[in-house]
Amino acid sequence: MKFKKSEKFTESSGSMNSVVQWFVEGYNGSALMIKVKEILFEKKGLQHIQIFETESFGKMLVLDGKIQLTERDEVMYHEMLVHVPLFMIDGPSKILVIGGGDGGSVREILKHEPDEVIMVEIDREVVEACQMHIGIDGGALKDNRVTVLFEDGIEFVRTSKEKFDVIIVDGTDPNPVSKNLIAEEFYRYCSKIANLFATQSQSPFVQDQYFIELIQNAQRGFNFYSVYINYVPTYPLGLWSYLLASNSELNPNYDEIKRRWEERNIETKHYNPELHMASFALPQWLKRRLGEI
């Protein structure tokens, strides 16, 4: 294919027009390109929302130039974000999700048959666009155990009088809308209303600064934490990290996780109990970065 002189992209934000058939996301000296067949939706509001039909990844959601999900690999992200915390405990009943407007996290949570899920998403237009053009939630957001609130997540946890078994943060890369979700205060508020907390924590290889800032702030909010990692092809250079945090000690025990997995009889495409345990094994460079060795 040819690029025309008028076609530009910048490293920090995705760009598309009707001639260039590639979406590009840059990561400081490298970039991922995804071949696009059609632009299904585009709107600039609180965030710049784009939804594409791609050639080999199905539908793709992009916020502020960053790929949030593709139909082909979103399970790798959502299953590891949700099932790792939820298989850590018996009978997860009341779950809070911050962000997660596409509904993929709530879809996975419902497999554990909780009594109540509250999802707090700041950007109503993301939810509406995903419901209209992607629908990966498979109806989860309309389930009668689920309440969707369009509010600021940090305000919700600051003022909440309710307690939750687990809080799951399914946020975007830190941007003006979501940057509060990596602030120290946010973790302090969360630790007062839940004993178990999980968040996506960016790419430790590409986004080292955000990753470390998030981990350090979370450490100030919770007594214990563990980083786990997983492969998500369309996230920056394919490696993604998550943080599990608690005020009680975190000791993933394979036999207990396996027992819960068998009891709950959950169908997955990516997660399994062996991968659960394996995801906490970090390479030497990452252990050094975290000061663990």
Next chain:
Amino acid sequence: MKFKKSEKFTESSGSMNSVVQWFVEGYNGSALMIKVKEILFEKKGLQHIQIFETESFGKMLVLDGKIQLTERDEVMYHEMLVHVPLFMIDGPSKILVIGGGDGGSVREILKHEPDEVIMVEIDREVVEACQMHIGIDGGALKDNRVTVLFEDGIEFVRTSKEKFDVIIVDGTDPNPVSKNLIAEEFYRYCSKIANLFATQSQSPFVQDQYFIELIQNAQRGFNFYSVYINYVPTYPLGLWSYLLASNSELNPNYDEIKRRWEERNIETKHYNPELHMASFALPQWLKRRLGEI
């Protein structure tokens, strides 16, 4: 930056000219771009060799349009290719490497203090170009325990009268020069001269056909096999696979691996015994693809 009308790339092979400052490797509907500062070497012989100075990955070796290594992440590949098989046994003494012209695998093997390493690389020009322009072997290929032969690997193993403790295949993506290294005969010859065998086995997410062909052919050559996976950012969409095979049962045992790791006192940047064990935990989609569930 801008693209000019005359600048092209194809999905299947990397292309560069003096105006476009990005190297592009396509993978069927997606592509990785690496920002390039300078072309250090280029020659079309048995294979099309390119060596670049990149903006954020150090030097980069490309063969027939496929990234083989960058200085920044080659340890993630070489350490997992070499240390996983070598920590499976006590006292690895005589090792055969097929391919591996950049010398990274031999560098890692020497850390185990073997008596003898034979490296059989078909393309002398790759070795010479890497020695001249990259040098990641750190002198390993000139070590007096190491013999470098410029021959066809399949011919070497077919006619070899020698036995080896371990054979390690560090080949390129199957191309006219390396395609014999995924043929059934190759694995049969290897199984006659070594009891432990490891090879890179491509991306199971992007290169499903090669991956499955390789695994099936290796299964016909050896009685037992295990697939393991690891993260290599500049390989296709970041996930890479390896095959460990043997005529004896393969049961990685954490305590034994940890003991050997402590005895040998090897410095690594990526590998550790926990990651060794974790790399055999495969996601559900990959277990299904391998017929394991």
